[in-house]
Amino acid sequence: MISLNLPKWYDLHVHVRQDAPMKDYIKAQIDMGCAGILAMPNTKPPVGKVFEKDNLPYWSIEHYKRAIEFHADGAFDQVIVPLYLTKDTSADMIEEGAKSGLLKACKYYPPHGTTNSDHGRPLQNFMDNGVFKAMEECGVTLCIHGEEHGLSGSDYFDNSGNAETKFYHDKMPHLYESHPSLKIVAEHITTAAAVKFVKGTGKNVAATVTPQHLLYTVGHLVQGFRYHLFCLPLVKFDEDRQALREAVTAIDNDKFFAGTDSAPHTTKATPCGCAAGCFTGQIAPQLYAEGFEAAGCDLNTEDAAKAFEKFLCLNGPAFYGFPPSKERFTLTREKSLSKPLQTESGAVVPLPVGLERPELDWSLVLE
Numbered sequence: 545m546i547s548l549n550l551p552k553w554y555d556l557h558v559h560v561r562q563d564a565p566m567k568d569y570i571k572a573q574i575d576m577g578c579a580g581i582l583a584m585p586n587t588k589p590p591v592g593k594v595f596e597k598d599n600l601p602y603w604s605i606e607h608y609k610r611a612i613e614f615h616a617d618g619a620f621d622q623v624i625v626p627l628y629l630t631k632d633t634s635a636d637m638i639e640e641g642a643k644s645g646l647l648k649a650c651k652y653y654p655p656h657g658t659t660n661s662d663h664g665r666p667l668q669n670f671m672d673n674g675v676f677k678a679m680e681e682c683g684v685t686l687c688i689h690g691e692e693h694g695l696s697g698s699d700y701f702d703n704s705g706n707a708e709t710k711f712y713h714d715k716m717p718h719l720y721e722s723h724p725s726l727k728i729v730a731e732h733i734t735t736a737a738a739v740k741f742v743k744g745t746g747k748n749v750a751a752t753v754t755p756q757h758l759l760y761t762v763g764h765l766v767q768g769f770r771y772h773l774f775c776l777p778l779v780k781f782d783e784d785r786q787a788l789r790e791a792v793t794a795i796d797n798d799k800f801f802a803g804t805d806s807a808p809h810t811t812k813a814t815p816c817g818c819a820a821g822c823f824t825g826q827i828a829p830q831l832y833a834e835g836f837e838a839a840g841c842d843l844n845t846e847d848a849a850k851a852f853e854k855f856l857c858l859n860g861p862a863f864y865g866f867p868p869s870k871e872r873f874t875l876t877r878e879k880s881l882s883k884p885l886q887t888e889s890g891a892v893v894p895l896p897v898g899l900e901r902p903e904l905d906w907s908l909v910l911e
């Protein structure tokens with residue numbers, strides 16, 4: 545039986561939310577061998593200031609990080625909370641936050657482009673007001689949700705392009721040229737265009753890839769409208785999935801790493817639409833292993849196992865500048881079952897279950 549003994553990994557893009565279920569979402573991360581997380585700031589209100597004392601109507605990184613660490617109870621050795629870039633973000637905030645050590649990253653959301661992104665402002669704002677320049681000078685990473693916003697339906701998604709390809713063609717090159725030393729993570733990338741952009745940049749640009757984008761295409765979503773697979777950016781076409789698979793499984797990959805974008809919703813379908821976000825808590829390493837196998841990797845071979853370890857456990861910490869975990873966990877190629885996560889606010893359905901496929905090819909054991 546194939547067995548992979550790995551350092552605990554870091555989920556460098558996850559939503560652990562707030563209020564009562566937060567502890568359950570954090571436990572779901574710990575239960576799948578996470579040694580730490582980068583926790584998204586799209587809470588209500590958003591995490592839009594660094595210090596509690598700052599007089600702005602947002603949560604602070606100080607506060608949100610403390611709440612996460614409280615629930616993790618010592619299980620995480622890294623918790624990064626990026627600052628949500630809003631109309632109130634200034635270069636001074638960046639400089640002061642970076643100096644304090646609390647501010648490691650900022651998050652760009654396309655205005656109104658995804659769940660709780662209404663406080664986002666267009667990219668150009670932060671190029672004009674000195675925020676990106678301050679980040680570049682202070683070594684603060686820009687986590688970027690790379691989708692163009694405000695598009696009409698056929699520009700948003702059709703067979704000749706979509707919100708992500710548009711962003712990587714029209715916006716990213718300009719950003720990169722204007723701030724060549726800015727550390728950028730192209731988050732949850734879904735297209736061949738994004739892969740190509742990231743590959744063509746220096747060491748200061750990297751990308752996260754989710755399990756769902758390695759495993760599925762838009763056909764899986766629309767066949768029976770399996771809305772548990774509805775997340776943003778949307779799953780795309782086979783050639784996009786192929787580009788992602790090639791990028792993450794390359795033995796010399798040091799730019800692409802794990803960031804699940806696990807985004808729990810207790811209510812997915814609403815009377816006026818569907819909440820965007822897939823939940824992969826408890827099962828993401830198993831799904832990533834399935835993704836590598838679907839890409840044609842035999843995880844029994846040394847090269848494939850090494851590429852998997854780099855993607856899941858090593859590249860992310862190296863990019864963010866902290867050491868890999870010294871603790872370990874094991875994945876074995878043995879069937880297991882995925883099941884909904886019960887929380888005080890209702891159940892959250894994880895991905896393969898939402899796709900009517902509760903069986904996983906891999907099992908996970910913590911040491």
Ligand code: NCD
Pocket residue numbers: 559586658659660689774775776777805807808820821822
């Ligand atoms: C995320 C969420 O639910 O918070 N949803 C998603 O579809 N990925 C927001 C985000 O990361 O875009």
Ligand code: ZN
Pocket residue numbers: 557558559584805807
């Ligand atoms: Zn996300």
